[in-house]
Amino acid sequence: MASKVAQKRLQKEYLAMQKSPPPFIWAVPEEKNILDWHFIIRGPPDTPYAGGEYHGLIWFPSDYPFKPPDVKMFTPSGRFEPGVKICMSMTSYHPSTWNAAWSVATILTGLLSFMLSDEITAGAVKTTDEQKRQLATQSHGFNLKSKKFKDIFPTYATPAMTDLPDMGQQKGSTAAGLKRAAASDVDTPVSSVRSTPLSTAAPTRNQSPAVQPPIPTPANTEPAQQQAAQQALHVREQHGRPWMPSWRWLVAIVLLAVLGRLSTGQQ
Helix, strand or coil: CCCHHHHHHHHHHHHHHHHCCCCCEEEEEECCEEEEEEEEEECCCCCCCCCCEEEEEEECCCCCCCCCCEEEECCCCCCECCCCECCCCCCCCCHHHCCCCCCHHHHHHHHHHHHCCCCCCCCECCCCHHHHHHHHHHHHHHHHCCHHHHHHCCCCCCCCCCCCCCCCCCCCCCHHHHHHHHHHHHHCCCCCCCCCCCCCCCCCCCCCCCCCCCCCCHHHHHHHHHHHHHHHHHHHHHCCCCCCCCHHHHHHHHHHHHHHHHHHHHC
16 A cells, blocks of 8 residues: 555656656556556667567656665566566665655656666566567567556557657657667756754864854953943843943943053053
């Protein structure tokens, strides 16, 4: 069962897929389980998969996006073993490389890019280009025999293949462009900024020391006296009492005045 975070995230990704799907890709979640997403990948032109239609599944963990999903493909393609989990950097095979910012669109764009490569990993098979082209011509007929495909994709379960919303009309939707887009998505890390409260931040060697208030000297004693008297007057006025100096204040002012004159005379 999906957590609230996973459900909210996948609902958002469903809206994004409806609004702007990646080239040659379409995906929808199952009606009763938002963690299971079925997808269609169409083979891009100028590749051995041109004209092919490949049905697969992404199943997400309940705590997505904090953990990666798994991916498998049902339609024989000559690239992946049908019904077997595919080893990719964006799947549970490599949880340490998973990026919580990756989405359904990112995963499927990466899968298509990986499909166009020759790398052999778990879930991948090695065939000739001719074998891939032959399987591409048989792919739609294979999908039409699948009840799940027809239930999930009634719009595309027609005798003749129906184009996906984006069949590569956008700029950069070539095989090379898809590889660059997938590489860009995978290499972009999630940036995290950590801040230290100023009250607890330890000073570093390059930091300037805090500016300290000047220490009164004989030369600036008299201005300091005047400032202190003004502050005392302000405090008493705030309390609603007129300021009347007591005999202690008078003695202190006289002594400070004498000290000030003596220090001036010594200079």
